[in-house]
Amino acid sequence: MATTTTRPAASSTSVENSLAAAKLPTYALWIVFGVSFAVVGAVLLLIAIASEAEFNYAGWLIIGGLLYALSTWLFSSLVEGRRRGMDRFITALVIGAFVIAMIPLISVTWTVVSLGAARFDIEFFSYSMRNVTGEGGGALHAIVGTLEMTGMAALISIPIGLMTSIYLVEYGRGAVARGITFLVDVMTGIPSIVAGLFAYSLFSIFLGPGTRTGFAGSIALAVLMIPVVVRSSEEMLRLVPNELREASYALGVPKWLTIVKVVLPTSIAGITTGIMLSIARVIGETAPLLIAAGFTASMNYNLFEGRMSSLPVFVYTQYANQGNPPEAYLDRAWAGALTLIIIVMALNLVARLVARTFAPKTGR
């Protein structure tokens, strides 16, 4: 039996190939871009002139961006087809999301630098707030407090954190290691204010209610810092290739010496970076120090005696307890914020540099 297959008749209507269809030239999008921002800018400028208000830059950016996204979508849908139109629309939205995220960053930086510069002077770094009302005074007591408390917190948490990560990577097996990993996870999620409450209740139970010392602040910071140190060091230790350990064992080197002489030197750059980033994270903490260490206007070099100010708490108290004239207090708050940001950014920058400079040379 002969089967006859009927061939599909050549379709008379040609299927439109959407990808080979008309394509907008690149400059067309730039024209749309320019026109949308120019139109929105002109409208906002008219509004600003009419109401004698300042030109609204954020509004210009946001409305202009939205207009651009919508008009490329319309334009491209008409010329290039629905699918390409959607693609261009999403591209505009995705770029817009990044630009929107840059607005607070630029705004914060600009505000802190411009307002903080007013009191960013020598007096600010050489005086405390003792007997200062109104203008003058400085944040030396807060800077000293921040350095001492953060230093103490680092002294507590670096050994514990580093040894825990060594335990997890080199020794830990089975349920115990899983349990500790779980607990570190839980610790990562402790809200900073809860860490402050913990340190406060610890000291008020043993040393009487209302005890606030710099050391309590260090304990609160250490609770926040340990899980970060564990996490980053663990990650770095796991990056050390197993071949290095095995080569060392094969030469008869004991395990602890392998860790000290082979594993740690290989990963030291990454560990240092992680530790510096964790310090940068806790040095800006306000709430736990406000609760555990309190605040004071005087110098206090003793971690174990009396309340201790820190830079973030100084910023907060200067803002919250404004006296007369309020500008003096606000200027000090902004100068403190500027100092804090410079410290944190410097730590971040140095940490990245360390990671880049001292990274182990891979053989290939």
Add this chain to the structure above:
Amino acid sequence: MTTTTQAPPIRGKQRAGDRVFSGSAVFAGAMILVTLGAVAIFLIVQSVPALFATSENASILTTNFWDYVWPLLFGTVWAAALALIIATPLSIGIALFISHYAPRRLASVLGYIVDLLAAVPSVVFGLWGIGVLAPAVQPLYSWLVDNMGWFPLFAGPVSGTGRTILTAAVVLAVMVLPIMTAINREVFLQTPVLHEEAALALGATRWEMIRTAVLPFGAPGMLSAGVLGLGRALGETMAVAMVLSATGAVTFQLLTSVNPSTIAANIALSFPEAYGININVLIATGLILFIVTFGVNALARWVVSRRKEFSGAN
């Protein structure tokens, strides 16, 4: 037939250095356990008196503890949820921009710039929220109340300072943005290149490739990023304490001067002047915050662990 006797397992020689080193590593691991146990125990011990406190012995309470903590808990969850609604689409967009849209050479630099947001201390965000953001958005709020007041969330009267729960949520969103972006970016970069290339080879546009290959693959990761961001937003203290002018009411309205406070902000504001059993009340609210964030983080971990099963191999 020969029977072989089981040879005793070869044991490595235990050196003194090994013992000291492994001992101290175990000790450090145990310290984590002790610290966490101590946090739980001390908070619980200090909270017990508060649970039975009434307005007679704690001046901060109006009736009993639970009436005091309920509006705060509501405010905490509401502010964090608002922050998440703002931050989730933004973080996905930024992560997509860095992983799939930006030139590859620039990608790591752009990621670093977003990470810089995480480096700004919360007290600075608080100052910025009061000094810059609140005055800037106040006209927008007036406009919303005047023109869209029929929408229940935007009901008036408008706050004159702009220090409403929506402003606090925007600041919170900015603060959780870096961590959420970082996780989303990692997940999007893990999408198998073959999936992406297959989609492109079938003629998909870039967005269609992302919709069909990247987003389904990254969905569990995006979910866990959201939950982690929620955990962060719940516990954030200073920015909310400074920006929000709270009255302690339970309301969903976003733009009025009647706002619920959050647990963390309330502790920071009330603790320095607290005395007697009021301190226990505040610590008990802190314990509740701890329990809530613990639950949220456990959820995030569960989501991540579920994801491990079906990623990687395929």
